[in-house]
Amino acid sequence: MNHAQLTALGRALRLLGEHGEALSSDTPDAKLHEVKADLKRALDLLDESVSGAAPTTRCHEHPNGPVDEAAPDLCLLCETRRRAARRNEFNGPPPQHQPAEPAPSRYGVRGDRPQPQQRWLAELWNGQAWQLCGTPRRDRREAELFIAAQRKAPRAAMAYRLVHEFTDYEVLRVWGTPVKVDIEPMGNL
Secondary structure, three states: OOOHHHHHHHHHHHHHHHHHHHOOOOOHHHHHHHHHHHHHHHHHEEEEEEOOOOOOOOOOOOOOEEEOOOOOOHHHHHHHHHHHHHHHHHOOOOOOOOOOOOOOOOOOOOHHOOOOOOEEEEEEEOOOOOOOOOOOOOOOHHHHHHHHHHHOOOOOEEEEEEEEEOOOEEEEEEOOOOOOOOOOOOOOO
């Protein structure tokens, strides 16, 4: 509804209000025909300004949703949600199914044997030891790009290394020189 429609409709409804206040038992027919014409004009203005379909439910969340005649707000979607809540309240939560116990095997089950994983670990030298930086990567090129970006950062570490992890560890490459740094500021004097 635009501003002009809103103004015209408000004026027509105020006029009808004035007619309603002036009505009495001895109102002449000419005045009643005038009220009827003003009422038709207000209804026509209202028909022009209404753009959407009339709501099918009294629900604010789903005004044009499916209808359930038994629901207090006529909304099937909200009533379904309310029924489920009442059912859970009455019956209790749904039962939790316990997985069946695996049959014992002298060789163990597949989940007991770890699968080999290949990862590349980016590590930095913190002055005392090698420390993991970033998350382990599944791709070597991605790990090297990560270390290259770390080396260009404003607070880069003194050294970085790339460690290949595949059941065992193997240092593939070292950037920089790790130097042991004393943690005491005055050198334990």
